[in-house]
Amino acid sequence: MSKILGVMPPYCVEVRKKIGSDGDTDPLGCNGIYQMRTCKEGKIPIKMKFYVPTNPQTIPQQANRSKFNNAVVAWQGLTITQKNVYNERAKCRHFSGYNLYIREYMLS
DSSP states (O other), rough: EEOSSOOTTTOOOOEEEEEOOOTTTOOOOEEEEEEEEEEEEEEEEEEOOHHHHOOOHHHHHHHHHHHHHHHHHHHHHHHHHHHHHHHHHHHHHTTOHHHHHHHHHOOO
């Protein structure tokens, strides 16, 4: 991770997201993943190394995703009255009724 100093590319308000890819030839050294971060100097662009996110598709992960999918389908199947009950219960916790329902479903 390194701070980007000097002049930014032309017509660029903020540098963000991914530019290029890991295998690309880059004579200017611009390829990378860029983020805007807040520090004592203000907001500055940061260049990070490329990385490839992993998705291992393990059995527990797939079971959790399936349960979450079932929770969403179950929420969508509730009537407005049933959803309002969850919305009222969730107000004191600063949740939405949807989040409370999903939380309780996943913990059951």
